[in-house]
Amino acid sequence: MLRISKLTDYGIVVLDQLAQVGAVKLSADDVAQRTGLAMPTVRKVMKSLVDAGLVLAQRGAKGGYRLAKAPHQVRVLDVVEAFEGPVSLTECSTETHRCDITAHCSLSSSWGGINQLLMKVLARVTLDDVRTPALQDQLYRDLVPLSSRIQLLNIDDE
Amino acid sequence: MLRISKLTDYGIVVLDQLAQVGAVKLSADDVAQRTGLAMPTVRKVMKSLVDAGLVLAQRGAKGGYRLAKAPHQVRVLDVVEAFEGPVSLTECSTETHRCDITAHCSLSSSWGGINQLLMKVLARVTLDDVRTPALQDQLYRDLVPLSSRIQLLNIDDE
DNA sequence: ATTAAAGATTACCACAATGGTATGCTTTAT
DNA sequence: ATAAAGCATACCATTGTGGTAATCTTTAAT
Ligand code: SF4
Ligand code: SF4
Numbered sequence: 001m002l003r004i005s006k007l008t009d010y011g012i013v014v015l016d017q018l019a020q021v022g023a024v025k026l027s028a029d030d031v032a033q034r035t036g037l038a039m040p041t042v043r044k045v046m047k048s049l050v051d052a053g054l055v056l057a058q059r060g061a062k063g064g065y066r067l068a069k070a071p072h073q074v075r076v077l078d079v080v081e082a083f084e085g086p087v088s089l090t091e092c093s094t095e096t097h098r099c100d101i102t103a104h105c106s107l108s109s110s111w112g113g114i115n116q117l118l119m120k121v122l123a124r125v126t127l128d129d130v131r132t133p134a135l136q137d138q139l140y141r142d143l144v145p146l147s148s149r150i151q152l153l154n155i156d157d158e
Numbered sequence: 159m160l161r162i163s164k165l166t167d168y169g170i171v172v173l174d175q176l177a178q179v180g181a182v183k184l185s186a187d188d189v190a191q192r193t194g195l196a197m198p199t200v201r202k203v204m205k206s207l208v209d210a211g212l213v214l215a216q217r218g219a220k221g222g223y224r225l226a227k228a229p230h231q232v233r234v235l236d237v238v239e240a241f242e243g244p245v246s247l248t249e250c251s252t253e254t255h256r257c258d259i260t261a262h263c264s265l266s267s268s269w270g271g272i273n274q275l276l277m278k279v280l281a282r283v284t285l286d287d288v289r290t291p292a293l294q295d296q297l298y299r300d301l302v303p304l305s306s307r308i309q310l311l312n313i314d315d316e
Numbered sequence: 317a318t319t320a321a322a323g324a325t326t327a328c329c330a331c332a333a334t335g336g337t338a339t340g341c342t343t344t345a346t
Numbered sequence: 347a348t349a350a351a352g353c354a355t356a357c358c359a360t361t362g363t364g365g366t367a368a369t370c371t372t373t374a375a376t
Binding site for chain 2: 001002003004006009012013016034035036037076080084085086087088089090091100101103104105106107110111114117118121125129130131
Binding site for chain 4: 323
Protein backbone atom coordinates (compact mmCIF):
# COMPACT_ATOMS: atom_id res chain seq x y z
CA MET A 1 0.00 0.00 0.00
CA LEU A 2 2.64 2.50 1.05
CA ARG A 3 0.34 4.19 3.50
CA ILE A 4 0.83 6.78 6.20
CA SER A 5 -0.47 5.62 9.56
CA LYS A 6 -4.00 6.44 10.59
CA LEU A 7 -2.72 8.57 13.43
CA THR A 8 -0.69 10.65 11.00
CA ASP A 9 -3.79 11.12 8.92
CA TYR A 10 -5.78 12.12 11.97
CA GLY A 11 -3.01 14.54 12.82
CA ILE A 12 -3.55 16.36 9.56
CA VAL A 13 -7.29 16.35 10.05
CA VAL A 14 -6.88 17.94 13.46
CA LEU A 15 -4.46 20.52 12.14
CA ASP A 16 -7.01 21.33 9.48
CA GLN A 17 -9.62 21.95 12.14
CA LEU A 18 -7.28 24.16 14.11
CA ALA A 19 -6.50 26.11 10.97
CA GLN A 20 -10.21 26.63 10.36
CA VAL A 21 -10.77 28.41 13.63
CA GLY A 22 -7.66 30.54 13.41
CA ALA A 23 -6.59 32.00 16.71
CA VAL A 24 -9.44 30.48 18.71
CA LYS A 25 -8.45 27.70 21.04
CA LEU A 26 -10.10 24.29 20.76
CA SER A 27 -10.39 21.91 23.67
CA ALA A 28 -9.74 18.23 23.19
CA ASP A 29 -13.45 17.77 23.50
CA ASP A 30 -14.12 20.30 20.76
CA VAL A 31 -11.71 18.47 18.50
CA ALA A 32 -13.41 15.18 19.22
CA GLN A 33 -16.79 16.68 18.34
CA ARG A 34 -15.57 18.28 15.16
CA THR A 35 -13.65 15.29 13.85
CA GLY A 36 -15.81 12.44 15.06
CA LEU A 37 -12.80 10.86 16.74
CA ALA A 38 -13.01 9.26 20.17
CA MET A 39 -11.58 11.23 23.06
CA PRO A 40 -8.76 8.84 23.92
CA THR A 41 -7.66 8.88 20.32
CA VAL A 42 -7.73 12.66 20.26
CA ARG A 43 -5.53 12.75 23.35
CA LYS A 44 -2.97 10.57 21.68
CA VAL A 45 -2.97 12.68 18.56
CA MET A 46 -2.68 15.94 20.43
CA LYS A 47 0.22 14.68 22.47
CA SER A 48 2.23 13.87 19.36
CA LEU A 49 1.41 17.21 17.78
CA VAL A 50 2.41 19.11 20.91
CA ASP A 51 5.61 17.12 21.32
CA ALA A 52 6.52 17.93 17.74
CA GLY A 53 5.94 21.62 18.36
CA LEU A 54 3.21 21.86 15.77
CA VAL A 55 0.49 22.97 18.17
CA LEU A 56 0.58 24.87 21.44
CA ALA A 57 -1.35 23.65 24.45
CA GLN A 58 -2.71 25.68 27.30
CA ARG A 59 -3.57 23.71 30.37
CA GLY A 60 -6.16 24.30 33.05
CA ALA A 61 -9.67 25.65 32.79
CA LYS A 62 -10.34 27.63 29.60
CA GLY A 63 -7.36 25.89 28.11
CA GLY A 64 -7.11 24.32 24.68
CA TYR A 65 -5.00 23.92 21.61
CA ARG A 66 -3.99 26.22 18.79
CA LEU A 67 -1.60 26.09 15.87
CA ALA A 68 2.00 26.94 16.60
CA LYS A 69 2.70 28.12 13.06
CA ALA A 70 0.85 29.49 10.08
CA PRO A 71 -0.68 26.78 7.89
CA HIS A 72 1.69 27.45 5.04
CA GLN A 73 4.62 26.82 7.36
CA VAL A 74 3.48 23.40 8.48
CA ARG A 75 5.08 20.83 6.21
CA VAL A 76 3.46 17.45 5.70
CA LEU A 77 6.90 15.99 6.30
CA ASP A 78 6.85 17.43 9.82
CA VAL A 79 3.54 15.79 10.58
CA VAL A 80 4.64 12.43 9.24
CA GLU A 81 7.82 12.56 11.28
CA ALA A 82 5.89 13.60 14.35
CA PHE A 83 3.91 10.39 14.30
CA GLU A 84 6.13 7.89 12.54
CA GLY A 85 9.63 9.12 13.15
CA PRO A 86 12.18 9.78 10.42
CA VAL A 87 11.21 8.77 6.91
CA SER A 88 13.22 5.73 5.92
CA LEU A 89 11.96 3.77 2.97
CA THR A 90 14.22 0.82 3.68
CA GLU A 91 15.89 -0.63 6.71
CA CYS A 92 19.26 0.61 5.54
CA SER A 93 18.24 4.16 4.74
CA THR A 94 18.39 5.09 8.40
CA GLU A 95 21.44 6.07 10.40
CA THR A 96 22.75 2.56 10.91
CA HIS A 97 23.07 1.47 7.32
CA ARG A 98 22.46 -2.18 7.94
CA CYS A 99 19.97 -4.98 7.37
CA ASP A 100 20.11 -8.76 7.39
CA ILE A 101 21.53 -9.08 3.92
CA THR A 102 23.48 -5.85 3.62
CA ALA A 103 26.54 -7.96 2.91
CA HIS A 104 25.06 -9.19 -0.36
CA CYS A 105 23.38 -5.94 -1.30
CA SER A 106 24.92 -2.97 -3.01
CA LEU A 107 21.85 -0.80 -3.07
CA SER A 108 21.89 0.73 0.37
CA SER A 109 23.52 3.92 -0.82
CA SER A 110 21.07 4.17 -3.68
CA TRP A 111 18.03 4.09 -1.48
CA GLY A 112 19.44 6.98 0.47
CA GLY A 113 19.01 9.18 -2.55
CA ILE A 114 15.47 8.11 -3.22
CA ASN A 115 14.68 8.61 0.42
CA GLN A 116 15.93 12.17 0.21
CA LEU A 117 13.90 12.75 -2.90
CA LEU A 118 10.74 11.65 -1.19
CA MET A 119 11.47 13.80 1.83
CA LYS A 120 11.96 16.82 -0.37
CA VAL A 121 8.59 16.28 -1.95
CA LEU A 122 6.87 15.87 1.40
CA ALA A 123 8.66 18.95 2.68
CA ARG A 124 7.36 20.91 -0.27
CA VAL A 125 3.73 20.14 0.56
CA THR A 126 2.30 22.24 3.36
CA LEU A 127 -0.86 22.18 5.40
CA ASP A 128 -2.07 25.00 3.19
CA ASP A 129 -1.68 22.83 0.12
CA VAL A 130 -3.65 20.08 1.75
CA ARG A 131 -6.42 22.37 2.90
CA THR A 132 -7.16 24.19 -0.32
CA PRO A 133 -7.90 21.85 -3.22
CA ALA A 134 -7.30 24.77 -5.55
CA LEU A 135 -3.61 24.50 -4.81
CA GLN A 136 -3.67 20.83 -5.70
CA ASP A 137 -3.70 21.24 -9.46
CA GLN A 138 -1.02 23.80 -9.03
CA LEU A 139 1.23 21.25 -7.37
CA TYR A 140 1.58 19.16 -10.49
CA ARG A 141 2.80 21.92 -12.72
CA ASP A 142 4.55 23.46 -9.79
CA LEU A 143 7.06 20.65 -9.92
CA VAL A 144 9.12 22.80 -12.22
CA PRO A 145 10.13 25.45 -9.69
CA LEU A 146 10.34 22.69 -7.10
CA SER A 147 14.05 22.22 -7.41
CA SER A 148 14.80 25.86 -6.70
CA ARG A 149 12.31 26.32 -3.90
CA ILE A 150 13.53 23.17 -2.26
CA GLN A 151 16.94 24.63 -1.64
CA LEU A 152 15.34 27.18 0.63
CA LEU A 153 13.56 24.67 2.78
CA ASN A 154 16.83 23.30 4.08
CA ILE A 155 15.74 19.88 5.13
CA ASP A 156 17.07 18.59 8.39
CA ASP A 157 17.80 15.07 7.24
CA GLU A 158 17.61 13.20 10.45
CA MET B 159 8.63 5.41 9.27
CA LEU B 160 6.89 5.49 5.92
CA ARG B 161 8.66 2.36 4.79
CA ILE B 162 8.27 0.07 1.81
CA SER B 163 7.78 -3.54 2.83
CA LYS B 164 10.78 -5.80 3.11
CA LEU B 165 9.49 -7.94 0.29
CA THR B 166 9.36 -4.92 -1.99
CA ASP B 167 12.92 -4.13 -1.04
CA TYR B 168 13.96 -7.70 -1.74
CA GLY B 169 12.18 -7.44 -5.06
CA ILE B 170 14.42 -4.58 -6.09
CA VAL B 171 17.49 -6.44 -4.89
CA VAL B 172 16.54 -9.44 -7.00
CA LEU B 173 15.86 -7.28 -10.03
CA ASP B 174 19.29 -5.76 -9.53
CA GLN B 175 20.86 -9.20 -9.62
CA LEU B 176 18.97 -10.14 -12.76
CA ALA B 177 20.10 -6.91 -14.36
CA GLN B 178 23.70 -7.72 -13.48
CA VAL B 179 23.73 -10.96 -15.44
CA GLY B 180 21.89 -9.56 -18.43
CA ALA B 181 20.36 -12.21 -20.66
CA VAL B 182 21.58 -15.15 -18.58
CA LYS B 183 18.87 -16.96 -16.66
CA LEU B 184 19.15 -17.36 -12.91
CA SER B 185 17.50 -20.20 -11.01
CA ALA B 186 15.73 -19.54 -7.76
CA ASP B 187 18.69 -21.22 -6.10
CA ASP B 188 21.13 -18.89 -7.85
CA VAL B 189 19.15 -15.93 -6.61
CA ALA B 190 19.16 -17.27 -3.08
CA GLN B 191 22.93 -17.69 -3.22
CA ARG B 192 23.58 -14.26 -4.63
CA THR B 193 21.27 -12.36 -2.35
CA GLY B 194 21.65 -14.31 0.86
CA LEU B 195 17.90 -14.78 1.07
CA ALA B 196 16.29 -18.05 2.13
CA MET B 197 14.78 -20.17 -0.61
CA PRO B 198 11.15 -19.93 0.53
CA THR B 199 11.46 -16.17 0.65
CA VAL B 200 12.94 -16.11 -2.83
CA ARG B 201 10.02 -18.15 -4.11
CA LYS B 202 7.57 -15.67 -2.72
CA VAL B 203 9.45 -12.75 -4.21
CA MET B 204 9.76 -14.37 -7.61
CA LYS B 205 6.08 -15.18 -7.74
CA SER B 206 5.13 -11.54 -7.21
CA LEU B 207 7.63 -10.36 -9.79
CA VAL B 208 6.39 -12.86 -12.36
CA ASP B 209 2.75 -12.07 -11.68
CA ALA B 210 3.50 -8.40 -12.21
CA GLY B 211 5.16 -9.16 -15.52
CA LEU B 212 8.49 -7.76 -14.42
CA VAL B 213 10.43 -11.00 -14.90
CA LEU B 214 9.93 -13.98 -17.17
CA ALA B 215 10.07 -17.51 -15.80
CA GLN B 216 11.00 -20.66 -17.63
CA ARG B 217 9.94 -23.85 -15.91
CA GLY B 218 11.43 -27.29 -16.02
CA ALA B 219 15.05 -28.38 -16.07
CA LYS B 220 17.48 -25.67 -17.22
CA GLY B 221 14.80 -23.17 -16.36
CA GLY B 222 15.21 -19.91 -14.51
CA TYR B 223 14.30 -16.25 -14.41
CA ARG B 224 15.26 -13.25 -16.48
CA LEU B 225 14.18 -9.62 -16.73
CA ALA B 226 11.13 -8.93 -18.85
CA LYS B 227 12.19 -5.37 -19.66
CA ALA B 228 15.34 -3.30 -19.85
CA PRO B 229 16.41 -1.87 -16.47
CA HIS B 230 15.59 1.67 -17.51
CA GLN B 231 12.03 0.61 -18.26
CA VAL B 232 11.35 -0.88 -14.85
CA ARG B 233 9.79 1.80 -12.67
CA VAL B 234 10.12 1.62 -8.91
CA LEU B 235 6.40 2.34 -8.81
CA ASP B 236 5.77 -0.93 -10.65
CA VAL B 237 7.76 -2.88 -8.12
CA VAL B 238 6.03 -1.28 -5.18
CA GLU B 239 2.63 -1.98 -6.67
CA ALA B 240 3.62 -5.54 -7.45
CA PHE B 241 4.17 -6.26 -3.78
CA GLU B 242 1.93 -3.82 -1.97
CA GLY B 243 -0.85 -3.07 -4.41
CA PRO B 244 -1.87 0.40 -5.46
CA VAL B 245 -0.22 3.29 -3.65
CA SER B 246 -2.75 4.89 -1.36
CA LEU B 247 -1.37 7.12 1.35
CA THR B 248 -4.67 7.26 3.22
CA GLU B 249 -7.68 5.06 3.52
CA CYS B 250 -9.72 7.41 1.39
CA SER B 251 -7.23 7.84 -1.43
CA THR B 252 -8.26 4.51 -2.87
CA GLU B 253 -11.19 3.81 -5.16
CA THR B 254 -13.81 3.75 -2.43
CA HIS B 255 -13.31 7.20 -0.99
CA ARG B 256 -14.36 6.34 2.50
CA CYS B 257 -13.05 5.91 6.04
CA ASP B 258 -14.58 5.87 9.50
CA ILE B 259 -14.74 9.62 9.83
CA THR B 260 -15.12 10.65 6.22
CA ALA B 261 -18.31 12.42 7.20
CA HIS B 262 -16.39 14.90 9.35
CA CYS B 263 -13.40 15.19 7.05
CA SER B 264 -13.06 17.39 4.03
CA LEU B 265 -9.56 16.34 3.09
CA SER B 266 -10.17 13.18 1.13
CA SER B 267 -9.99 14.93 -2.21
CA SER B 268 -6.83 16.70 -1.17
CA TRP B 269 -4.95 13.52 -0.38
CA GLY B 270 -5.77 12.28 -3.82
CA GLY B 271 -3.55 14.94 -5.28
CA ILE B 272 -0.67 14.23 -2.97
CA ASN B 273 -1.04 10.56 -3.72
CA GLN B 274 -0.73 11.28 -7.41
CA LEU B 275 2.30 13.43 -6.78
CA LEU B 276 4.04 10.63 -4.95
CA MET B 277 3.17 8.14 -7.67
CA LYS B 278 4.61 10.42 -10.29
CA VAL B 279 7.87 10.62 -8.40
CA LEU B 280 8.08 6.87 -7.96
CA ALA B 281 7.23 6.40 -11.62
CA ARG B 282 10.09 8.67 -12.54
CA VAL B 283 12.65 6.53 -10.73
CA THR B 284 13.69 3.42 -12.63
CA LEU B 285 15.69 0.35 -11.79
CA ASP B 286 18.54 1.97 -13.66
CA ASP B 287 18.44 4.96 -11.34
CA VAL B 288 18.56 2.68 -8.34
CA ARG B 289 21.42 0.58 -9.67
CA THR B 290 23.83 3.35 -10.62
CA PRO B 291 24.57 5.76 -7.79
CA ALA B 292 25.93 8.15 -10.38
CA LEU B 293 22.40 8.85 -11.51
CA GLN B 294 21.38 9.60 -7.95
CA ASP B 295 22.83 13.09 -7.78
CA GLN B 296 21.26 13.73 -11.11
CA LEU B 297 17.85 12.97 -9.72
CA TYR B 298 17.80 15.98 -7.45
CA ARG B 299 18.49 18.55 -10.10
CA ASP B 300 16.56 16.47 -12.56
CA LEU B 301 13.42 17.51 -10.79
CA VAL B 302 13.19 20.46 -13.12
CA PRO B 303 12.46 18.53 -16.31
CA LEU B 304 10.36 16.15 -14.25
CA SER B 305 7.09 17.82 -14.99
CA SER B 306 7.53 17.55 -18.72
CA ARG B 307 8.87 14.02 -18.73
CA ILE B 308 6.08 12.91 -16.46
CA GLN B 309 3.47 13.65 -19.08
CA LEU B 310 5.05 10.97 -21.21
CA LEU B 311 4.90 8.31 -18.57
CA ASN B 312 1.12 8.31 -18.61
CA ILE B 313 0.50 6.90 -15.18
CA ASP B 314 -2.30 4.42 -14.87
CA ASP B 315 -3.89 5.82 -11.75
CA GLU B 316 -5.41 2.76 -10.31
C1' DA C 317 9.43 -43.30 -21.32
C1' DT C 318 12.00 -42.07 -17.26
C1' DT C 319 14.12 -39.09 -14.40
C1' DA C 320 15.51 -35.18 -12.16
C1' DA C 321 15.76 -30.24 -12.17
C1' DA C 322 13.44 -26.56 -11.81
C1' DG C 323 9.35 -23.46 -11.00
C1' DA C 324 4.19 -23.01 -9.05
C1' DT C 325 0.89 -23.35 -5.46
C1' DT C 326 -1.08 -23.61 -1.09
C1' DA C 327 -1.30 -23.37 3.62
C1' DC C 328 0.36 -22.29 8.09
C1' DC C 329 2.36 -19.74 12.03
C1' DA C 330 5.12 -16.40 15.00
C1' DC C 331 6.01 -11.79 15.73
C1' DA C 332 5.66 -6.80 15.82
C1' DA C 333 3.25 -2.64 14.87
C1' DT C 334 -0.91 -0.35 14.98
C1' DG C 335 -4.53 1.69 17.00
C1' DG C 336 -8.03 1.82 20.16
C1' DT C 337 -9.34 2.06 25.31
C1' DA C 338 -9.17 2.81 30.31
C1' DT C 339 -7.44 4.86 34.43
C1' DG C 340 -5.51 8.21 37.17
C1' DC C 341 -2.54 12.59 37.76
C1' DT C 342 -1.42 17.61 37.17
C1' DT C 343 -2.23 22.29 36.05
C1' DT C 344 -4.88 26.67 36.28
C1' DA C 345 -9.04 30.05 35.60
C1' DT C 346 -12.75 31.23 38.26
C1' DA D 347 -11.87 25.33 46.74
C1' DT D 348 -13.46 23.54 42.61
C1' DA D 349 -14.07 22.15 38.22
C1' DA D 350 -12.31 22.33 33.60
C1' DA D 351 -9.12 21.18 31.05
C1' DG D 352 -4.61 18.94 29.48
C1' DC D 353 -0.89 15.08 30.68
C1' DA D 354 0.94 10.49 31.41
C1' DT D 355 0.92 5.61 31.63
C1' DA D 356 -0.42 1.24 30.89
C1' DC D 357 -3.04 -2.29 28.66
C1' DC D 358 -4.96 -5.22 25.01
C1' DA D 359 -7.15 -6.76 20.55
C1' DT D 360 -6.40 -6.84 15.76
C1' DT D 361 -3.87 -6.81 11.75
C1' DG D 362 -0.13 -7.09 8.58
C1' DT D 363 4.24 -8.79 7.81
C1' DG D 364 7.40 -12.02 6.89
C1' DG D 365 9.28 -16.31 7.40
C1' DT D 366 8.61 -21.59 6.79
C1' DA D 367 6.96 -26.01 5.15
C1' DA D 368 5.08 -29.40 2.23
C1' DT D 369 3.28 -30.66 -2.22
C1' DC D 370 2.14 -30.32 -7.14
C1' DT D 371 3.33 -29.29 -12.09
C1' DT D 372 6.22 -28.56 -15.94
C1' DT D 373 10.04 -29.75 -19.06
C1' DA D 374 15.08 -30.71 -20.68
C1' DA D 375 18.02 -34.47 -21.01
C1' DT D 376 18.85 -39.27 -21.28
S1 SF4 E 1 21.00 -3.20 2.40
FE1 SF4 E 1 19.87 -3.79 0.54
S2 SF4 E 1 18.46 -5.37 1.23
FE2 SF4 E 1 19.20 -4.34 3.08
S3 SF4 E 1 17.66 -2.76 3.48
FE3 SF4 E 1 19.24 -1.80 2.24
S4 SF4 E 1 18.54 -2.02 0.11
FE4 SF4 E 1 17.32 -3.44 1.36
S1 SF4 F 1 -11.57 10.93 4.75
FE1 SF4 F 1 -10.19 12.23 5.97
S2 SF4 F 1 -9.78 11.04 7.83
FE2 SF4 F 1 -10.67 9.61 6.35
S3 SF4 F 1 -8.87 8.68 5.36
FE3 SF4 F 1 -9.48 10.44 4.10
S4 SF4 F 1 -8.22 12.15 4.87
FE4 SF4 F 1 -8.15 10.53 6.40
